[in-house]
Amino acid sequence: MPATTDPQDCRWVWPPRIVPTSLLSHSLLSRATLPYGGAFEPETAMLRKSCNRDAPTAPGKAPKKTPSAAIPWGPGRLLWPVRRASQCLEPRFARRSARHPERLLARGCLKLGQALGPVLGLALAVALQAGCASDPARDPRRALATVPADALAAAEALQQDGKPAAAAAAYLELAAAAQAPARGQLQLAAVASLLDAANAAEAGAVLADIHQPELTGTQRQSARLFSAELALRRGNSQQARTALKRVNQGALPKHLRVRSLRLQAAVDGLDGQPLQAARSLEALDRLLRDDHAARLDNQVALLLTLSSLGPEDLREAAAGQRGSLRGWVELAALFAQHPAPGPGVTADYQRWRARNGGHPALANLSEGYFAALAGGYPAGTDLLVWLPEDGRYGGAGAMIRAGIRAARDADPGADRPRLRFTSGAAETGADLVIGPLDKQAVTELAGRAALAVPTLALNRSSDHSPTSNLFQFALAPEDESRNAADYAWAAGTRRAALIYPDDGFGERLTAPFRRQWRILGGEIADERPYAPGGPSADAMAAAALVPPAPSADVIFLVAGSADAGAILDQLRQAGSRLPVIATSHVYNGDQAPERDRALAGLYFVDIPWMLDQERTDALSRNALRRTQPKVQGSLARLYAMGIDSYRLAPRIAGMARLPGSVFPGATGGLTVDAGGLVQRRLQLAQFTPRGPVLRQAMAPAAGQTSAP
Incomplete structure (x- = not known):
């Protein structure tokens, strides 16, 4: 009998005589393939493991021997390939695929089809795969077939x-x-609707009430997705990230895959990873191919997410990316050069598209992007602004009011709101409310169960429990401390020394840094309060770290520009080379060469509006200096707050329904958490002898390398 050749060298072979031709044709058997490398061969005399004696062998190795493991004839012999294929369904195989049962079943069905020949096997595989691997929850209509239509x-x-x-x-x-x-499908639909209604508490209760054992595989994946979303709504992005890793994306129906990618982008955005968030939104763009409007919204969100990097960071990021993501980064940098729409940006965008013909950016992306940055008010909106005109907050109210008016005047949108101001309690009849500014008034609103219309308060209440339709936006100094901790941690430093004035203000700024630092996993190596304004304040603070605490690798400094200069001078004289980061209290926005030289090397965080020296549009600080002298005073940042409050008001409720969505504001990259609090991602800058410059990250101390 001629030897049988096989590229795998060894295989199972089966003689045609053992299968009656009335069951399967000779031609089918001659082409069929057995599982695990077997094959039907009409030339062979028996089913056996046959090895090619003439197969080439490696130099220095003996040829393989042919085993004589012939399978005896019997009733079970005909069903042997079926049994071999069905082993894919046994528990020992199921252990490998516990997370993907639908793949396991499909694999078993296909193996069975391979064993029975290409024609019969194909028909059987199609039929069995439909029966084995189909999950009715993948098709909600099928899962809900018993529900009254x-x-x-x-x-x-x-x-x-x-x-x-x-x-x-x-x-x-x-x-x-x-x-x-059907019951599980309807309960999951209720959870999704409650999340869309920003009612996370009730959504969590319904999800907890679902009887998990009766859920199908896909329904279980959906429940895991909603658990991740609930974690994010509660402000726990790390728990949300962990829950998302347990979700089998391939088992989700399309509308939930869309939701999952948005959620992943939100988690990355809240964790300060805009490039990772952009990758999720890029994947979402491919999923939305058939929905032009949804794609446009998603592409705008992608660019807004990237814009939180800042112009310099965008240029550096573009150099390190490949493929279509590089194009998105380039577009974000291009649009950042044009704060307002016009012929110039339209021409630049068309030239960019001509150079990048294969990129998925839509033709009307430029218009959609700048429309999102405009006011965004629906036609006929009545906007009520509740700000004080005198008293303790009178000056602050005047600056915010000026910023709101300037933003409305510069709004390129066709539908500007009707603007009304009040200094007392909010009147009825408005569609949206901005204010109040007084903390006590905000706390009173927070004590209510719900408000009639979306209200953007300009302070934070003492009670942080969420109130429906109440959103709280403040330029809280605590935000700066948390941002400083994030930047220091990102630089690889892990052991912080704290220098701060020994008063209420010093503790107010140090406490959130300390708390955030420990959440990140850092250690407080030393704490040195000093007497603010005292004749030996600088020496006392510096002496505490001279020589520098051996375990410290970064210093967080709370000080005004005068005290900061004195303390830095003492640290330099003592030979300290640790990086130092401070809050915006070291910078008032003025051009001061003497101050800049004294503070050279000091890092600090601040709002983009104070640091951007390139913008010259109507709302830029450079342009406003000529018409608004107060934008250079101590209340200058409140002007930027007025600009952002005007732009946030019409979109704040939508941002709350999509945690992690970023709006590039004058006061920072703005997001809304589960409690309705507006969180700000500030920019990092560093003093140089020529003035402050934007930085992407802090440099580690000399002689040190960044921690992983």
Whole structure:
């Protein structure tokens, strides 16, 4: 008998005589492939493991021997390939694929098809794969086939009409009378609607009430996705990231894959990783191919996310990226050079598209991007601004009011709101409210269960429990301390020394740094309070670190520019080379060469509006210096707060429904957390003898390398 050749050298072979031709044709057997490398061969005499004696061998090695493991004839012999294929379904194989049961079943069905020949096997594989691997939750209509069609359509209509809370109630009513898998599908739909209604508490209660064992595989993945979203809504991005890793994205239906990618982008955005967030949004763009409007919104969100890097960081990031993500970074840098729409940016964008013909950026992306930066008010909006005109907050109110007016005057949108001001309690009849500014008034609003219309308060209450329709936006110095901790940690430093004035203000700024530093995993190596303004304040603070604390690798400094200069001078004289980072209190925005030389090398965090020296548009600080002398005073940052409050008001509720969505404001990269608090991502700068310059990151101390 002629030897059988095989590229794998060894294989199972089966004689045609053992299978009656009435069952399978000779031609099918001659081409069929057995599992694990076997094959049907009409030339062979028996089913055996056959090795090619003439197979080439490696130099210095003996040829392989042919085993004589012939399988005896018997009733089980005909079903042997079926048994071999079915081993894919046994528990020992299931252990390997516990996270992907649908893949396991599909694999078993396909192996069975391979064993029975290409024609019969193909038909059987298709039929069995449909039966084995199909999950009704992948098709909600199939999972909900037993639900009354009219009642289900009514619930879905409520969701589509922008009434998610009512839709959730309707889904839960249907779930109470349904059986699995419809019950689980309806409960999950209610969770999604409650999340869309920004009711995380009730969404969590419904999710906890779902009987997990009766869920299908895909429904379990959906439940995990909603658990991750709930964690993010509660402000725990790390828990959300961990939960997302447990979600099998391939098992989710398309609309939940969209939700998952948005959630991943939100987690990365909140963790200060805009490039990672952009990658998720880039993947989402591919998923939205058939929906032009959704793609445009997503591409705008991608560029807004990248814009939080700042112009210099964008240029550096573009050099380190490849493929389409590099194009997105280039576009973000291009649009950052044009703070307002106009012929110039349109021409630049068209030239960029001509050079990058294969890039997925839409033709009308430029218009969509600048429309998002405009006011964004619906036609006929009545905007009420509640600010004091005198008293303790009178000066601050005047600066914010001026910023709001300037933002409205510069709004390129066709639908500007009707603007009304009040110094007392908010009047009825408004569509949106900005204010109040007084902390006590904000706390009073926070004590209510809900507000009638979206209200953007310009301070933070003492009570941080969420109130429906109340959002709190403040230029809190505590934000600066947390940002300073984040930048110091990103530089690889892990052991911080704190220098701060021994008063309430010093403790107010040091406490959030200390708290954030420990959350990140850092250690407080030393704390040295000093008497503010005292004749020996600088020497006392510096002496505490001279020689520098051996375990410290960074210094957080709380001081005004005068004290900061004296303390830095003492540290330099003592030979300290540790990097020092401070809050914006060291910089008032004025051009002061003497101060800049004294503070050279000092890092600090501040709002983009104070640091951007390149912008010259109507709302830039460079332009406003000529018409608004007060933008150079101690209240200058409140002008930027007025600009951002005007732009945030119409989109604040939508941002709350999408945690992690970033708006590039004059006061920082702005996001809204689960409690309705506006969080700010500030920019990093460093003093040089020529003035402050933007930095992407802090440099580690001389002689040190960044920690992983």
